[in-house]
Amino acid sequence: MGIVNATKTPARSAPLSEGSVLGWLRINLFSSVANTILTVVALYIIFLLVRGIWVWGIQEAVWSAESRRECFKISKEGACWAGVINWLDSIFYGRYPREEIWRINVGGLLLVLWMAPLWIPRVKGKVIIGLTTVFLYPFLAGYFFSGGEKGIFMQVMVSAAIVCLVAITIHAALGFFANSSLLQFLLRITGADKSSEKNQRNVLLGLLAAAFIGVFVWQMSWQFESVTWTKWGGLFLTFVISGIGIAFALPGGIILALGRRSKLPVIKVLSTTFIELFRSVPLITVLFMATTMFPLFMPDGFAINKLVQVIIAVCLFNACYMAEVVRAGLQAIPKGQEEGAYTIGLGYWGTMGLIIMPQALKVMIPNIVGSFIGILKDTTLVSIIGLFDILGMLRAISEDVFWRGLHHEPLLFGAALFFILCFAMSKYSRHLEAKLSTDHKD
Amino acid sequence: MIVLATRDSKAASAHIRPKEEFNFFQDTRVRSAFYQILTVLIVGWGIWYLISNTTHNLDRLGMNTGFGFLSSTAGFDTDFKLIEYEPGVGTYWRIFLVGALNTLLVSILAIIASTILGFIVGVLRLSNNWLVARLSLVYVELVRNTPLLLQIIFWYVGVFSVLPRVKNSFDLSGGAGVLIINNRGLYGGWPVPGDLFWITTATFIASVIGTFFLVRWARKRRDNLGLQFPIVKASLALLVIPSTVVFLLTGSPMSWDIPTLQGFNFVGGFTLPPAFLALLVALVAYHAAHLAEAVRAGILSVNRGQTDAAKSIGLSPNRIMSLVVIPQAMRSIMPPMISLWMNVVKNSTLAVAIGYGDLVALFMQTALNQAGYAIEMVGMTMAFYMTISLLISWVLNIYNKRVQLVER
Numbered sequence: 001m002g003i004v005n006a007t008k009t010p011a012r013s014a015p016l017s018e019g020s021v022l023g024w025l026r027i028n029l030f031s032s033v034a035n036t037i038l039t040v041v042a043l044y045i046i047f048l049l050v051r052g053i054w055v056w057g058i059q060e061a062v063w064s065a066e067s068r069r070e071c072f073k074i075s076k077e078g079a080c081w082a083g084v085i086n087w088l089d090s091i092f093y094g095r096y097p098r099e100e101i102w103r104i105n106v107g108g109l110l111l112v113l114w115m116a117p118l119w120i121p122r123v124k125g126k127v128i129i130g131l132t133t134v135f136l137y138p139f140l141a142g143y144f145f146s147g148g149e150k151g152i153f154m155q156v157m158v159s160a161a162i163v164c165l166v167a168i169t170i171h172a173a174l175g176f177f178a179n180s181s182l183l184q185f186l187l188r189i190t191g192a193d194k195s196s197e198k199n200q201r202n203v204l205l206g207l208l209a210a211a212f213i214g215v216f217v218w219q220m221s222w223q224f225e226s227v228t229w230t231k232w233g234g235l236f237l238t239f240v241i242s243g244i245g246i247a248f249a250l251p252g253g254i255i256l257a258l259g260r261r262s263k264l265p266v267i268k269v270l271s272t273t274f275i276e277l278f279r280s281v282p283l284i285t286v287l288f289m290a291t292t293m294f295p296l297f298m299p300d301g302f303a304i305n306k307l308v309q310v311i312i313a314v315c316l317f318n319a320c321y322m323a324e325v326v327r328a329g330l331q332a333i334p335k336g337q338e339e340g341a342y343t344i345g346l347g348y349w350g351t352m353g354l355i356i357m358p359q360a361l362k363v364m365i366p367n368i369v370g371s372f373i374g375i376l377k378d379t380t381l382v383s384i385i386g387l388f389d390i391l392g393m394l395r396a397i398s399e400d401v402f403w404r405g406l407h408h409e410p411l412l413f414g415a416a417l418f419f420i421l422c423f424a425m426s427k428y429s430r431h432l433e434a435k436l437s438t439d440h441k442d
Numbered sequence: 443m444i445v446l447a448t449r450d451s452k453a454a455s456a457h458i459r460p461k462e463e464f465n466f467f468q469d470t471r472v473r474s475a476f477y478q479i480l481t482v483l484i485v486g487w488g489i490w491y492l493i494s495n496t497t498h499n500l501d502r503l504g505m506n507t508g509f510g511f512l513s514s515t516a517g518f519d520t521d522f523k524l525i526e527y528e529p530g531v532g533t534y535w536r537i538f539l540v541g542a543l544n545t546l547l548v549s550i551l552a553i554i555a556s557t558i559l560g561f562i563v564g565v566l567r568l569s570n571n572w573l574v575a576r577l578s579l580v581y582v583e584l585v586r587n588t589p590l591l592l593q594i595i596f597w598y599v600g601v602f603s604v605l606p607r608v609k610n611s612f613d614l615s616g617g618a619g620v621l622i623i624n625n626r627g628l629y630g631g632w633p634v635p636g637d638l639f640w641i642t643t644a645t646f647i648a649s650v651i652g653t654f655f656l657v658r659w660a661r662k663r664r665d666n667l668g669l670q671f672p673i674v675k676a677s678l679a680l681l682v683i684p685s686t687v688v689f690l691l692t693g694s695p696m697s698w699d700i701p702t703l704q705g706f707n708f709v710g711g712f713t714l715p716p717a718f719l720a721l722l723v724a725l726v727a728y729h730a731a732h733l734a735e736a737v738r739a740g741i742l743s744v745n746r747g748q749t750d751a752a753k754s755i756g757l758s759p760n761r762i763m764s765l766v767v768i769p770q771a772m773r774s775i776m777p778p779m780i781s782l783w784m785n786v787v788k789n790s791t792l793a794v795a796i797g798y799g800d801l802v803a804l805f806m807q808t809a810l811n812q813a814g815y816a817i818e819m820v821g822m823t824m825a826f827y828m829t830i831s832l833l834i835s836w837v838l839n840i841y842n843k844r845v846q847l848v849e850r
Contacts, residue, residue: 028572035571042573266478270485280831281824282788288806289824292816296496377589384591384795391592398599407599415588415596422587 067402083403084413091393091413094233100147100225104236107144111137114165117172124181129168134247136161145240148226150219159216163208229307233388235417241311241389242379246372248315253322258352260327271323278320283378286313287385310382318375325371329364330356362436369429373422390414496817511815512538518808520799522715537809541801542826548718548800549787552725556786557779559730564737578734585731591792593728598720598796602627605716608707619700628714629701636695645688646681653677717798725789729782736782740775741767773845780838787830801826 029039060078062071063085071080084091093101114137117123118130140161143154150158171182178185183204187193192203232240259271278286290313291306298304304312333356341351361368383392394410397403466472500507512535519529524543527536566578585593603625606612611624620631660671689696701711744767752766793800794807806823810816 028570031570038569038571038574042571042577045577046573264474264478267481270481277828280828282791282802282827284791284794284802285806285820285824285827288802288810289820292810293496293820296499296816297492298499299495300498300502373587380589380591381792384792391589391595394592395595408596411592411596411600415592418589418592419584419587423583426587 068404068406079409080403080406081409081413083397083400083406084409087393087397087400087403087410090234090396091390091410092235094237094388094393095231096233096236097225097227097231100227103144103147103224103227107141108239110140110144110165113169117168117175120172120176122179123172123175125171132164132168134251136164138244138247140165144224145232146227146229147224150223155216155219159212159219162215162219163211166211229305232307234393235390237382237387238376238379238389238391241307241314241382242376244311245314245318245375245379249318249322249371249375250368252315252319253324253326254357256319256323257326257330260323261330275320275323278317279324283314283317284381284384286317287381289313291385306385306387310385310387314375314379314382318371318378321374322368322371325364325367326360328367329360332363333359365433365436366429369425369432373425376422376425377418390417505814505816507815507817509818511813511818514813516809516812518812520804520808522718522799534805534809534813538801538805538822541799541804544798544804545787545790545793545800545802545826548721548725548793548798549790552722552729552786552790553783555722555726556729556733556782559726560733560779560782561737563730563734564741567734567738568741582731582734585727586735590724590728590789591795594721594724594792594796597724598717601723602716602720608703611703611708619702620698622701622708625716626707627716628719629708630712630714631698631700632711634697634699636697638692638695641692642685642689642695646685649680649684653680656680715798717793717796720796721790721793721798725786728789729786732785733779733782736775736778737771740771740773743774744770776841776845777838780834780841784831784834787834788827791827 030036056077057079060075062074062078062080062082065071065074065080065082068080068083071082089098089101093104096104111133114129114133118126123129136157139154139157143150143158167182170185174180174182174185184193186204186207187200190203190207192200195203256271256275259267260275262268262271287310290309294304294309294312337355337359338351341355346354380389380391382389383395386392388396391414394414397410398405398407400406513533515530516532516534516537517529520527520540522544523540524547525536525540526532527540532540563578563581566574567582569575569578605623605625608624608626611622611629613619614621614623622629656677657673660673660676663669663671699710701708701713748766748770749762752762757765790800791802794803797803801823806819810819813819
């Protein structure tokens with residue numbers, strides 16, 4: 001018994017394909033009645049937002065004026081970006097003397113110069129470059145920013161940093177253009193590349209000492225005008241605090257996380273207590289504690305200024321948060337890796353530094369960058385305890401005589417600035433994660 | 443040799459093991475004891491050093507210590523309080539309570555609202571409507587990549603402080619006068635129970651107990667006989683209908699204390715100041731965006747095979763969601779969600795920037811500036827937040843133990 005159809009089955013229409021524009025629209029926007037309503041509502045919201053932003057922020061906006069009143073005279077409906085533009089220097093540099101601002105810019109450029117080799121694939125010795133960024137660059141930058149009389153310690157550190165910067169730059173250029181390294185280059189021009197290893201080391205140390213002495217003598221001939229920390233402000237101060245916080249958080253976090261996973265009970269208990277203590281209280285209470293209680297902790301006649309108090313608090317706080325990120329990364333590494341490392345005779349530090357940490361750090365990249373973004377955002381809290389970071393400067397505009405009551409524009413400008421910074425960081429971390437991933441792609 | 447060892451391990455290992463040479467510097471036990479003692483000494487010395495400096499400084503500055511200040515009266519006022527407090531009459535302990543309650547109020551409201559909004563946005567992120575998914579992505583990225591403090595200040599100075607003045611107040615309830623908003627805050631009606639209202643309350647409590655037993659009975663029946671029972675509808679009916687009927691039968695014993703314009707301001711009902719509203723809205727928007735990401739990741743983490751299997755045994759899409767996907771997604775949503783709740787409580791301290799009287803603003807800032815006692819006040823405030831954090835992580839641990847996959 002079969003089923004016989006006398007008539008020909010009518011051809012069905014071809015299925016919707018995502019390839020065509022109409023098909024894409026049908027599938028993604030108008031697949032059902034509910035979906036169509038949602039689409040229309042969403043379109044309406046987008047229309048309102050875009051029109052509002054366009055009219056207020058661009059079409060009717062005032063870009064140059066001397067005061068808020070003048071803005072109102074020109075346009076009542078639009079934004080008064082003139083206030084933000086007039087204050088741009090202050091937003092970025094705070095009350096730093098205008099003729100000295102180049103020092104901040106140069107300091108920032110030096111950091112770019114210092115760290116750029118890390119992104120050039122052919123350059124070798126990236127770990128050393130990274131370490132010098134953390135341990136030498138801050139002294140150079142610190143002197144650029146604060147200036148004044150150099151103590152003997154500062155003279156040594158600044159000279160060392162300058163020698164290091166020059167060496168890194170030449171090294172990077174050689175690596176990039178000639179696929180060579182500074183060491184090879186130096187040995188070749190001194191003709192020591194064929195001699196014994198000991199001889200080579202002596203030549204290099206001699207050159208290093210000569211360079212250091214040369215720079216040391218040279219740097220004694222100049223000094224910058226002193227700028228006290230109370231004049232620091234704006235985005236610059238935000239970068240200083242969050243930069244130090246970031247630079248300290250990772251090593252501090254790694255040490256605390258290792259301590260928390262240690263087999264020695266005392267170290268474990270101490271690290272755990274420290275981490276949990278800081279993680280369970282809000283940052284602002286830690287900052288208040290720093291400003292009210294640190295002065296009490298100090299011995300007689302030894303005072304630390306507010307900026308240092310805040311930086312210490314930010315560093316401790318963020319190290320504890322980073323410790324948990326690192327711990328999560330360590331937990332993701334199978335125990336076999338550790339056992340394997342011990343079997344081939346590595347000790348504790350060898351196991352951690354050569355086997356566990358490199359794998360764990362790779363797993364942790366998104367979370368580490370997430371924490372960095374968090375640090376950058378959290379740094380705005382210092383405006384509550386009276387430092388003029390970027391948020392402090394943005395709010396100061398509305399208290400300026402000429403721009404009284406100008407709230408929206410500065411805050412939106414600041415929000416846009418933060419968004420660009422943080423969004424770029426998180427996008428870059430995704431890129432890095434994909435690049436370093438050794439998993440099988442599906 | 444090794445085979446021998448398994449047979450008579452004690453005797454064999456005694457033979458195999460080389461004579462133990464006790465080397466003091468190579469022995470791991472000696473080393474670990476040494477490191478630990480060294481750590482204790484360093485930390486102990488550090489703490490002792492800080493304490494001795496502090497006591498010395500306190501003596502030198504002539505600062506008072508001790509918790510006696512808690513019973514002395516405080517001289518400043520705050521505009522938002524949930525319990526009675528009069529400046530000049532209320533004590534510092536009272537101030538602590540006022541601040542703690544304010545913190546708890548805004549935190550609890552923000553937790554509830556951001557959880558709901560976060561789930562909605564998280565599901566919208568996965569919507570098959572491209573435009574809706576994109577729009578929620580834009581919201582999430584915008585909110586997550588700007589500092590919370592900046593958002594709070596924006597809501598405060600940019601939105602809630604530039605609302606119409608009292609005279610031109612905006613009525614959110616559409617002319618009923620129950621919910622009024624202006625640049626001084628949100629004014630709302632407050633229900634005042636009448637004499638016979640206790641009967642309604644009693645009925646309601648009885649129906650709650652009834653619902654509890656109904657749910658238990660229905661579960662047992664389902665487990666034993668495999669019969670479904672419309673639990674949600676039945677319990678909703680049981681909760682709503684008897685109380686409403688009793689309420690109406692007793693003659694609706696409830697009146698509303700409605701805010702009315704008297705002179706230059708509204709009087710009556712409840713008032714929420716702009717700072718409170720700004721803080722609440724900012725906290726909700728910020729944490730909802732973070733939660734949305736956790737919800738999205740949680741739903742995506744449920745294996746596709748689970749949905750396919752559920753489809754193949756003939757479950758309807760709604761049941762697949764509620765019986766298969768959500769319970770499994772919750773396992774990975776819950777931990778980040780609870781740490782977000784903790785963050786809500788911690789971030790509510792940013793109230794200090796816009797002048798809402800939370801614990802930090804009242805006790806750690808104003809009271810500390812007026813009375814001194816830095817160590818005690820900082821310690822008490824931190825202890826408060828630590829207690830809450832401990833409570834929340836305790837709840838999380840209990841939950842984690844309950845839902846943990848039993849692995850081989």
